[in-house]
Amino acid sequence: MVATTHTVSLQGAIGHVVDVQVDLSDGLVGTSLVGRPDTSITEARDRCRAAVKNSLYTWPNTRRTTILLSPADLPKRGPHFDLAIAVAVLAAADKEFPHGSLKNTVMIGELTLDGRIRCVPGVLPMTMAAAARGFETVYVPEPQMGEAAMVPGMSVFGIRSLAQVVSLLKGVEVPEAPEVEALSGAPLLSWRGEERLEDLDMADVLGMADTRYAVEVAVAGGHHLMLTGPKGSGKTTLAERLPGLLPDLSDDESLELTAVYSLCGALPDGASRLTRPPFRAPHHSASRTGILGGGSGRVRPGEVSKAHLGVLFLDEFPLFPTDVVEALREPLEAGEISISRGEEDATYPARAMFVFACNPCRCGEYHPYSRDHHCVCSELKRREYRRKISGPIADRVDITRFVEPVSQQRSADTLPFDRPEPSAAIRLRVAEARARQRDRYAEMPWRLNVHAPGPLLREQWPLTDAAAVRLDTEVYAGRLTRRGAVRVHRVAWSVADLAGVQRPGLDELDVALRLRSATPLLLSSLPVHEAEATVRPA
Ligand SMILES: Nc1ncnc2c1ncn2[C@@H]1O[C@H](COP(=O)(O)OP(=O)(O)OP(=O)(O)O)[C@@H](O)[C@H]1O
Ligand SMILES: [Mg+2]
Numbered sequence: 001m002v003a004t005t006h007t008v009s010l011q012g013a014i015g016h017v018v019d020v021q022v023d024l025s026d027g028l029v030g031t032s033l034v035g036r037p038d039t040s041i042t043e044a045r046d047r048c049r050a051a052v053k054n055s056l057y058t059w060p061n062t063r064r065t066t067i068l069l070s071p072a073d074l075p076k077r078g079p080h081f082d083l084a085i086a087v088a089v090l091a092a093a094d095k096e097f098p099h100g101s102l103k104n105t106v107m108i109g110e111l112t113l114d115g116r117i118r119c120v121p122g123v124l125p126m127t128m129a130a131a132a133r134g135f136e137t138v139y140v141p142e143p144q145m146g147e148a149a150m151v152p153g154m155s156v157f158g159i160r161s162l163a164q165v166v167s168l169l170k171g172v173e174v175p176e177a178p179e180v181e182a183l184s185g186a187p188l189l190s191w192r193g194e195e196r197l198e199d200l201d202m203a204d205v206l207g208m209a210d211t212r213y214a215v216e217v218a219v220a221g222g223h224h225l226m227l228t229g230p231k232g233s234g235k236t237t238l239a240e241r242l243p244g245l246l247p248d249l250s251d252d253e254s255l256e257l258t259a260v261y262s263l264c265g266a267l268p269d270g271a272s273r274l275t276r277p278p279f280r281a282p283h284h285s286a287s288r289t290g291i292l293g294g295g296s297g298r299v300r301p302g303e304v305s306k307a308h309l310g311v312l313f314l315d316e317f318p319l320f321p322t323d324v325v326e327a328l329r330e331p332l333e334a335g336e337i338s339i340s341r342g343e344e345d346a347t348y349p350a351r352a353m354f355v356f357a358c359n360p361c362r363c364g365e366y367h368p369y370s371r372d373h374h375c376v377c378s379e380l381k382r383r384e385y386r387r388k389i390s391g392p393i394a395d396r397v398d399i400t401r402f403v404e405p406v407s408q409q410r411s412a413d414t415l416p417f418d419r420p421e422p423s424a425a426i427r428l429r430v431a432e433a434r435a436r437q438r439d440r441y442a443e444m445p446w447r448l449n450v451h452a453p454g455p456l457l458r459e460q461w462p463l464t465d466a467a468a469v470r471l472d473t474e475v476y477a478g479r480l481t482r483r484g485a486v487r488v489h490r491v492a493w494s495v496a497d498l499a500g501v502q503r504p505g506l507d508e509l510d511v512a513l514r515l516r517s518a519t520p521l522l523l524s525s526l527p528v529h530e531a532e533a534t535v536r537p538a
Contacts, residue, residue, distance in 0.1 A: 001025075003091035003099060006106045006135065007084035008126035009076045012299075012339070012346030013263060015129025017106070019070050020081065022088040027064040035069030038077040047079075047111050048086040055115035055163045060093045075344055078298070080120040083109035083139065086162055087169070101169040105137040106130040115162040119183045121265030121300070123147045124258055127154055139165055143182040147262055150255060150273055183265045200241045203422040205234065207406035210521045212238075214401045216426055217515060219245045220433035221449035221494030223487075224332060224354040224396060226317075226389070228518075229403030230373075231364035235357040238403070239313050242355065243279040244423035247431040249309060253447075257309050260349065263301055277310035280352075284319040291320075292327050294339045299346045304331045307352035317356040318388045325388050328354070332396040335451060351451065356397065361385050368402065398450070398487045400518040433497035449493045454486035463492060464505040471509060479517075488512045499527060 001024045008015045033045055045067070052059045067085055069076055084107040091097040108126055110118040119141045127138050127148040137155050140148045145158035159165050160177035167174045205212065211227070215238060218225040227235040249257060254273045261267050261274060282291050282303040289295045293302030304312055314320060331337045335351035360366040361382040366375035377385070394400075438447055440461065446452060452461070462468060471488060474480040480488065491512035492504035501508060514521050 001092045001095075003088045003097070003102065005084040005088040005091070005102050006130075007081055007108060008106060008129050009074060009081075010078070010122050010125060010129075010263070011075075011344070013125055013259065013301075013348050015126050016071075016074055017130060017133045017135070018074065018076060018081075018084075019068075020084040020088045021068045021070065022085075022092040023066045023068075024060050024063045024092045025066070029062060029064060031065040031067065033067045033069070035072045036075050037069055037081075038075065040079045041069070041076055041081050044079065044082045044085050044111075047082055047113065048089065050113040051082070051111040051115040051162050052086055052090065054113060055161065055166075057090055057163075057166070058093070060089065063093075065089065065092075077344070078120065078122075079110040079118075080108050080122075080126075082111040083107040083117065083162070083165065086111060087165060090166060091169075096170075098170060101171075104135050105139070106135045107139045107165070109139065109141050109159070111162060116177060117141045117159055117161060117180055119144055119180060119265075121183065121298075122263045124150060124255075124262035124267075127151045127156075128255075128259060130154075139168075142180050146272065147258075147267060150258060183267075201244060201423045202241050202426060203420045205238060205241065205420055208234065208238075208403065209526060211401045211403055212421075213521065213526055214399050214515055215242070216245070216430065217491065217494050217498060217511075218353065218355075218399050219426075220430050220498050221437070221490060222351075222353045223398035223450050223491055223494065224356075226356045226358070226394070226397045226400040227403050228358050228360055228389075228400070230367065230405060231359060233403045233405040235403050236315055239281075239311075239315070239355050239357055241423060242311050242313070243277070245426050245430055246277040246310065247427060247434060248275050249277055253309050256349065260301055260305055260308050263348075264306065265300075266306075278307050278352075279311045279313065280307040281313040281315060284314075284316055284321075288321065288324055288327075291324055292339070293337060293346075293348055294341060299339060299341060299344060301348040302337075304328070304337055304350040304352060305348040308349045310352055311355055312352040313355045313357070315357045317358045318385050320388070322388065325393060329392055329396065332393070353450070354397075356389070356393075358389060359385075360402075395481055395483055396487075398491050399515045401515075402518055402520075429498060432500075433494065436497045436500075437493075449490040449497070452490060452493075454489070457486065457489055457493075461493065462503075463489060463509060464503055467492070467504060467506050467509040470506060474513065480513075484516065488516050491515055 003022050005020045007018050009018045031045055033042060049059050108123055110120050112118055123140050123144040124147040128151050130138055131151045131154055138148050139157045139159055142158035142160050145156050148156040160180050163175050164177055229235055254275050258273045280303045291303045293305055331350035332354055336347055337350045338347045361375055361377040362385050363376050365373050367373040437449055471485055475485050492508045495508040495511045496504040
């Protein structure tokens with residue numbers, strides 16, 4: 001007597017369908033569980049036995065019960081195997097069980113001792129994995145039905161107890177059961193914070209035309225941004241206004257991001273898809289696991305992954321611990337982060353736009369272009385402070401800006417570029433620039449300039465000849481690394497996309513080079529937008 005059910009095992013954000021096969025035979029009485037289960041699954045044996053008994057079914061106590069999880073070489077973890085194991089045991093023991101109902105069906109859920117179902121994190125990515133393997137039906141804890149239903153073409157059953165599942169499978173009347181508690185929504189506190197940020201508008205930022213334009217380019221192409229400047233110069237002010245500049249997520253992006261939040265167990269009850277790009281701003285004292293992901297027990301995504309398709313803002317960057325800073329190289333370059341712990345390797349997506357803010361020195365007074373600053377730090381101290389920003393991280397940052405404090409006189413300036421502009425107007429231009437990128441990369445697995453691989457970029461989307469020669473010159477002169485050249489090439493595309501230019505030439509390249517090297521932009525290279533041009537004084 002053999003019965004097979006199916007569930008999903010997650011390795012990072014990737015799901016694998018696991019077959020749970022139960023065999024009942026004569027011989028030495030007992031229950032064995034084979035196929036690389038971790039401790040939480042080994043415990044499933046006891047939970048399942050109690051749940052089966054308390055649901056008024058009989059556990060095959062007088063038989064030899066073998067439970068096999070396959071493929072055998074895949075490490076399996078998590079308590080959500082319970083449901084598939086309990087149903088497989090009952091199906092094997094019951095001569096009348098309709099085995100056909102188990103075909104093409106995936107079961108996800110933890111069991112309590114009295115046979116009720118508990119919610120588990122990761123229902124959405126698990127359902128996505130099952131759908132990709134051609135499964136059509138999924139049983140999930142009732143509060144998580146909404147998550148599973150986001151996957152097109154899946155028929156979803158929300159259940160409260162083991163007895164309900166068995167009745168549904170057998171096609172008999174479904175018994176009542178008490179409601180299932182949703183996963184705790186504590187991590188959602190930060191989402192409320194995000195709503196606060198949505199109301200902040202760029203129109204409140206005075207002056208800094210140069211920096212505002214740099215921010216616009218960064219958002220348009222998803223480029224990493226570093227803002228340095230003395231205290232109170234408006235770095236945090238500017239960064240907090242980024243959410244208002246980001247357009248809504250597309251359908252596939254929204255599913256991707258929601259899957260990450262499902263993994264964290266951070267989707268609210270009856271959740272719908274997340275449609276806004278996230279903005280995450282972890283504090284420098286946050287734990288390494290909190291920022292990068294990992295953890296003892298269950299491995300889970302960190303802030304870098306929660307910022308996927310949005311913005312990760314690291315304020316006061318030099319204060320972050322060195323090991324965290326070093327580990328950021330991978331997500332900065334590859335858009336993902338791998339975590340290995342013991343036997344388990346997990347890779348989570350982390351395609352965020354990184355925004356770093358820092359003071360030029362510890363006291364925050366130093367000014368690189370002016371002699372009459374009041375900095376009290378020694379040159380050595382300043383270097384020490386800046387060491388974390390320099391090197392490999394700086395090489396991966398596309399746009400660096402020195403934010404100057406806006407003096408009263410300057411903010412009353414009538415230069416058209418210095419007029420504050422509302423976020424909505426900027427967002428519109430960003431959306432257009434992003435639409436151009438989406439068209440250009442329609443056949444490709446990425447959407448933004450920042451993710452276009454260097455060799456392909458040179459081959460299929462090159463700069464004009466003159467600009468390409470100029471870029472090579474920069475590299476040969478030692479002013480740019482090869483990686484730097486690729487990143488400048490991408491920024492040049494974003495500048496062109498914002499301006500509606502077909503192919504980046506010398507002008508766009510010049511802007512991109514200046515943006516990278518923290519050199520002030522020429523006012524003549526800043527675009528004048530129509531609304532502003534009309535207010536230009538005579
Ligand atoms: N350009 C500006 N336009 C409007 N307000 C500004 C501007 N620059 C600074 N401010 C105001 O000054 C205050 C301090 O700015 P903010 O916190 O952004 O500085 P910061 O550069 O992050 O400083 P720190 O290095 O100390 O963190 C904010 O309340 C902000 O409203
Ligand atoms: Mg600040």
